[in-house]
Amino acid sequence: MGSLKALGLTIGCVLLAACAGVSAPTTPEDIVAQRAQAHLDLLLAEDYARGLEYTTPAYRVGRGLNSYTRSFAGAANWNKADVQSVICEGDRCEVAIEVTYQAYKAGFVNTRSREERWIRVDGSWYLYLK
Incomplete structure (x- = not known):
């Protein structure tokens, strides 16, 4: 029984240490x-429905899923998209993104x-779309 307690304690310490590193x-x-x-x-x-959750509350109420989906219609051709840099000033951030996509009709890949623009609303950060 003592060895089980020791094993449990060891596992607990390892898990705690792992979580502390994150x-x-x-x-x-x-x-x-x-x-x-x-x-x-x-x-x-x-997954446009979940993507919409990253837009401002005002956009979600005023524009909704159909408008959001149309805004990103070309994303269906994207192969890769990565954040390159973020520069923030106050409640506004400018995010540089690099997108690689397939131009099907032309038959080539382009980047x-x-x-x-991301803005802080009530303490949370959202994608700002007009």
């Missing part, structure tokens, strides 16, 4: 980079940069 992003740049990449990953998966 830290949540703390700077606005880190938080926005993580959220922007998660949003891009949803676009790559064509281009795009910019996104």
